[in-house]
Amino acid sequence: MITWSQKRIQAFQKTLLDWYDHHKRDLPWRKDHDPYHIWISEIMLQQTQVQTVIPYYLKFMKQFPTVQSLATADEAKLMKAWEGLGYYSRARNLQRAARQLVDDYQGKWPTTVGGLQELSGIGPYTAGAIASIAFNRPVAAVDGNAFRVFARLLEIDDDVAKPQTRKVFEKIINQIISKDRPGDFNQAIMDLGASYMTATNYDTSQSPVRAFNQAYIDGIESQYPVKTKKKRPIPVDYFGLVIHSTKGYLFEQRPAKGILAGFWMFPLIDQQELINDQPTSKQVLIQRLQDKLAADYQLQVSLSEIDHQPVSHTFTHQKWQITLLSGELPADSDLSFFPGKWIPAADFEAMTFSKVQSKMWLKYEKSVKTL
DNA sequence: TACGCGTGGTC
């Protein structure tokens, strides 16, 4: 790692901010410095690309224009507004924080990094972003862009996948950040990280700060940032049950914690739970599943495989392969032993479907049409 | 600290 003199720091600030003044991206949350606008955009942008966020942000602001409106929003409508963005705990934390602001802060924002971090869903990065952009505090906002940009500029060799590394970058950036325009400085780093200094296919030779980029000068830019590899998603095989009656389709609510927490979905049965000993054929597993539904839930249903091609969906840590099984039940079936309910297809529109639920429904619909 | 948490895009 190299270090910069005060003179070099000032030259960097000027070069960066001059470039930002002429080339900054025109983004809907950059029209003002309203902390509510900055906050919502920053939460949406966590692990999510700008182009994906823009339409969600615009719609969200029409639907929930103020902290107050968010605090009192209907949770189902809030989740519907978030549908497709992923990491749904972000939306729930958003409302929790809005209620904190209304109930505990009399609607007045904390303006320091420490104060902002008291709010649900606001961690070190988002606190830094809001504090600098909305409240002009000279504090670093260390996200993936900052990691990438400063690792290359200064040849920082710390592993950015390790939590403790954030402090290393924070310390350095807090020395380099413009004390006059901290918000613009942080946003300029983000624009740089999204244009000339992306993770792959970057074109540093045209970057406005190429003269400050030690890794580029040394021809070793591809080595930065140093980041250890992630683990492969674990494969999990499920049966997905599309059980229909004249009352609709049978849904089950997922547990309050874990993946897709609280979502209503077609019931999923882990195929592993049906395998006691030797490897068995799919037909045997389906028979065992029918027996289990009858024994555990008093549901007598004949299941047939919809399509031999399973629905596949990959999350960060799991890869699901779902074999869809369909069946019919009488509308007066006793559901008191089954933790679920009938939902008519007409109600789907108002529900929040996860991507994998949408995939199951689409595949089922298509198979019905081709029959 | 390491891991769990979604989705869409790229190569």
Added chain:
DNA sequence: TGACCAAGCGT
């Protein structure tokens, strides 16, 4: 296809 990436946070 798989691997990796994209304005991280909570536990």
